[in-house]
Amino acid sequence: MSEENIISQPKVGIVSLGCPKALVDSERIVTRLRSEGYAISPDYQGADLVLVNTCGFLDSARDESLEAIGEAINENGRVIVTGCLGAEAEVITSRHPGVLAVTGPHQYEQVMEAVHEHLPAPDHPFVSLVPPSGVRLTPRHYAYLKISEGCSNRCSFCIIPSLRGDLVSRRIDAVLREAEQLVASGVKELLVISQDTSAYGQDVRYARYNWKGVERETRFIDLCEGLGELGAWVRLHYVYPYPHVDAVIDLMADGRILPYLDIPFQHASPSVLKAMRRPANQEKTLDRILNWRARAPELAIRSSFIVGFPGETEEDFQFLLDWLKETKIDRAGCFKYENVATAKSSQLDGQVPDEVIDERWHRFMALQAELSDQRSQSLIGATVDVLIDDVDEGGATGRTKADAPEIDGAVFISHADNVQAGDIVKVRVTDADQCDLWGELASN
Numbered sequence: 001m002s003e004e005n006i007i008s009q010p011k012v013g014i015v016s017l018g019c020p021k022a023l024v025d026s027e028r029i030v031t032r033l034r035s036e037g038y039a040i041s042p043d044y045q046g047a048d049l050v051l052v053n054t055c056g057f058l059d060s061a062r063d064e065s066l067e068a069i070g071e072a073i074n075e076n077g078r079v080i081v082t083g084c085l086g087a088e089a090e091v092i093t094s095r096h097p098g099v100l101a102v103t104g105p106h107q108y109e110q111v112m113e114a115v116h117e118h119l120p121a122p123d124h125p126f127v128s129l130v131p132p133s134g135v136r137l138t139p140r141h142y143a144y145l146k147i148s149e150g151c152s153n154r155c156s157f158c159i160i161p162s163l164r165g166d167l168v169s170r171r172i173d174a175v176l177r178e179a180e181q182l183v184a185s186g187v188k189e190l191l192v193i194s195q196d197t198s199a200y201g202q203d204v205r206y207a208r209y210n211w212k213g214v215e216r217e218t219r220f221i222d223l224c225e226g227l228g229e230l231g232a233w234v235r236l237h238y239v240y241p242y243p244h245v246d247a248v249i250d251l252m253a254d255g256r257i258l259p260y261l262d263i264p265f266q267h268a269s270p271s272v273l274k275a276m277r278r279p280a281n282q283e284k285t286l287d288r289i290l291n292w293r294a295r296a297p298e299l300a301i302r303s304s305f306i307v308g309f310p311g312e313t314e315e316d317f318q319f320l321l322d323w324l325k326e327t328k329i330d331r332a333g334c335f336k337y338e339n340v341a342t343a344k345s346s347q348l349d350g351q352v353p354d355e356v357i358d359e360r361w362h363r364f365m366a367l368q369a370e371l372s373d374q375r376s377q378s379l380i381g382a383t384v385d386v387l388i389d390d391v392d393e394g395g396a397t398g399r400t401k402a403d404a405p406e407i408d409g410a411v412f413i414s415h416a417d418n419v420q421a422g423d424i425v426k427v428r429v430t431d432a433d434q435c436d437l438w439g440e441l442a443s444n
């Protein structure tokens with residue numbers, strides 16, 4: 001390929017907003033663009049056109065998306081919008097009539113059609129520039145693995161099913177093939193994502209496929225078993241506490257899957273969970289979690305909660321705090337309830353005043369800080385496995401098995417010569433705060 005051809009490559013800038021699932025959509029689009037010969041521009045000025053992948057979940061995320069579109073128009077002028085907010089094209093075009101095109105979530109074909117229309121592909125695609133594992137926007141040593149699109153639950157505060165549709169699971173052999181290629185390309189940690197990971201395969205009645213001579217069902221536990229054979233860290237996100245999830249705890253106890261579960265509980269009070277129409281809201285989660293902890297003592301649970309949901313009483317809120325103390329959720333994010341105009345919950349009686357929501361949020365965060373601090377302090381003196389994310393000037397930063405990238409804590413290692421990103425090393429913990437740990441390389 002001549003230098004002249006490289007110089008004339010059309011360049012697309014990407015702004016990716018929202019959750020890891022949106023990041024995976026961006027990666028797919030980037031892979032398609034690269035395979036057709038487009039280059040990716042790291043800045044607005046160098047781009048012939050900018051793609052903005054939006055989030056439309058909360059009103060605050062919609063505002064952020066609309067601002068990002070405005071910035072791209074000001075800085076570049078030629079903008080195509082995709083992603084969750086793209087499902088409501090009129091919201092975008094009424095505020096930004098100058099956008100070139102709007103497409104919805106995971107509409108890869110439509111995005112590419114819009115790009116072709118406004119920035120034609122070069123004649124000779126640089127197909128060889130795309131590795132078999134696709135193009136990733138995450139560092140080389142970890143990757144998100146998206147196992148399904150959409151969601152068949154109908155939580156009353158959520159508009160994702162109306163944006164992304166019902167659950168559509170990928171074939172298990174296709175997911176395992178992608179995971180195997182990622183590991184072969186140097187990935188050390190696979191982060192399994194979806195809207196409801198525990199529901200994987202329900203929509204296809206757990207269809208069976210052959211993978212490496214073994215019949216496997218498109219089912220949560222079969223997927224975990226298959227991924228557990230690849231020799232990488234496997235981290236599960238967006239799992240709900242259904243009874244069938246118990247089986248994966250044995251894989252964690254055996255060291256085949258990371259002892260980590262990201263379960264968006266959102267609340268603990270049965271009446272609030274019912275009003276939220278949460279999946280698995282009838283299950284005895286407290287007993288279930290205590291049982292999991294007995295079987296896999298290393299298990300770290302990350303969760304998110306909403307305070308101030310319509311109808312939440314002081315009693316409901318106190319129930320949540322007591323439940324947190326008993327379950328000792330390791331990592332918790334807390335959101336203040338916000339009405340989303342098109343969500344069913346915005347019509348519910350018993351809207352909680354903003355000052356009460358604020359006060360409950362502060363009480364929640366104070367308790368969670370105390371619990372996180374206790375957990376971190378208990379690790380001082382222990383030796384833990386750490387996956388290195390970054391190395392600089394003799395030191396390194398990494399994560400334990402209990403820490404997902406971007407959302408959980410980090411481990412800061414002093415004097416870490418001879419390590420590189422992607423290495424898994426043993427670290428002796430010497431200090432800790434609520435979120436992060438400090439330590440030194442253990443001499444095995």
Ligand code: SF4
Pocket residue numbers: 151152153154155158159160161195196279
């Ligand atoms: S499980 Fe509930 S909150 Fe999550 S995407 Fe589905 S409907 Fe929305």
